[in-house]
Amino acid sequence: MNDQPRIAPDSTAARVALWRALHVHADALPHVLEDEIGLQLLAPAEDWRDRGDMDPQFTRPFRASIVARARFIEDLVVEQAARGVSQYVILGAGLDSFAQRRPELASRLTVFEVDPPGPQAWKRQRLIELGFGVPDWLRFVPVDFEAGDSWRQRLAVAGFDESKPAIVVSTGVSMYLTKEANAATLREVAALARGSTFAMTFLLPLDMADPDVRPGLEMAEKGARESGTPFISFFTPQQIKAMAHEAGFTEARHVSAADLTQRYFEGRADGLRPPNNAEELLVANT
Numbered sequence: 001m002n003d004q005p006r007i008a009p010d011s012t013a014a015r016v017a018l019w020r021a022l023h024v025h026a027d028a029l030p031h032v033l034e035d036e037i038g039l040q041l042l043a044p045a046e047d048w049r050d051r052g053d054m055d056p057q058f059t060r061p062f063r064a065s066i067v068a069r070a071r072f073i074e075d076l077v078v079e080q081a082a083r084g085v086s087q088y089v090i091l092g093a094g095l096d097s098f099a100q101r102r103p104e105l106a107s108r109l110t111v112f113e114v115d116p117p118g119p120q121a122w123k124r125q126r127l128i129e130l131g132f133g134v135p136d137w138l139r140f141v142p143v144d145f146e147a148g149d150s151w152r153q154r155l156a157v158a159g160f161d162e163s164k165p166a167i168v169v170s171t172g173v174s175m176y177l178t179k180e181a182n183a184a185t186l187r188e189v190a191a192l193a194r195g196s197t198f199a200m201t202f203l204l205p206l207d208m209a210d211p212d213v214r215p216g217l218e219m220a221e222k223g224a225r226e227s228g229t230p231f232i233s234f235f236t237p238q239q240i241k242a243m244a245h246e247a248g249f250t251e252a253r254h255v256s257a258a259d260l261t262q263r264y265f266e267g268r269a270d271g272l273r274p275p276n277n278a279e280e281l282l283v284a285n286t
Contacts, residue, residue, distance in 0.1 A: 006125055007118030011227070013094035014042055015053055016172060019063035020070065025049065026056040027272055032264045033067040033074075037097035041126045061213050065274035068260040069201055069281060073169050074098060076199055076283070080167045081109060085195070087166035089155065090114060091185070092173040095123065099138045110137050112158055114151050117142035152188055165195035165286075172279075175203040175231040176224075182233055186247035186284070196286045198249070204277045205234045213275040237280065244284040255281035 008014075017038025024031055026049075039048075048054065077088055077098070086109050090096050093113035099106045113120070120142050124134055134140065139158040143149045156162065168189050174182050189198040206217050221231045235243070237254035244252035257274040260281075265273045 005118050006122040007116075008122050009042075009095055009119045010229075012172070012224075012229070013119070014038075016066055017042060017095040017097075018044070018048060018054060019059060019066045022049065022054055022056070022059065023063050023067045027060075027063075028268075028270050031067075032064075033071045035067075035070070035097055035101060037100045038095040040130055041095055041123065058216065060272060061210075061275040061278075062216060064265070064272050065257070065279055068257075068264055068274045069171055069279070071264055072255065072260060072281065073171065073199055074102070076169075076197070077109075077167055078105065080197055081105060083195075085165050085167055085197070086110060087160060087164060088112065089160070089166055089168040091151065091168065091170040094119070094172075099135075100127070100132050103135075107135065107137050110139060110159065112139045112141050112155055112160060114141045114143050114154070117144055163193055165193045165197075167197045167199070168192070169198070170200040172201060174200055174235075175233055175279075176229055177233055179233050182235075183243055183247060186244055186249070190244075190248035190284070190286055192286055194286050198244075198282075198284045198286075200282050201279050202235045202240050202282060203231065203233070203279050204236060208236075208277040210275045210277065213278060217278060237282075240282045244282060249284035249286060252282060252284040255283055 009017075020033060020035040021039035024034055024036055053059065088109045089112045090098075091114050093115045096113065099111050115123075120140050124140055127134055141151070141154045141158045143151045143154050160166070170185065177185070186198070189196065206214060206221065209217055224231050237256070241252045241254060257276045257278065257280055261273040
């Protein structure tokens, strides 16, 4: 029985989930990602779209980035599953909805969602209340990082098989961690079985971002600092790839916003696309 206190997701996780829904509500077809599960879990007031951080025009590039990274990760999971990889680990899962949106694929994997105990207990309860349930192949892995818990040890307790390869992902997390903590995560994933893949987002230095989105990023950085969760780490693509190689990965590549635009936003009449040099992706292989 889960006796953890149920603490609602933090404002960042909620905002990301609502931006995914806003893409469906405010942007023209074709949608890069169809995801309203987080909106259902949160059940905000009917006027949620009137919130300042939901302004359709101001948030356009940021929600484009959010749905692009989610779609890229999902495509990567599909690709790895086709290769026979059967374990999928989501570090800092938040309101990730892969298991609910893609049960036909997720049920062929063991999906491990790693998150702090309180918000995870809240999510479990909401999934049950909404009728999604928590099937055996979806494993919630509560990790109290502040208490020094090891996510690798908690994964093993949840049934993770370290002799088999896995796909491990971490999105929207690296900027809140020190460089040393990011390096430690890279080393831990690099030590997994050969054939494993790690995908993570990283934030480039703010002065490198497109001028039209720099004010929004600076506002986000200020808000994060004032809420007690400041942005700590920024990396250039060269730096993050070098860190991956130093951690022990055999291959590391940078997936830029331009790559995502070409892949998911080409030919759109509305000009929707993720901003360049803001939050981008590293994909590394053991």
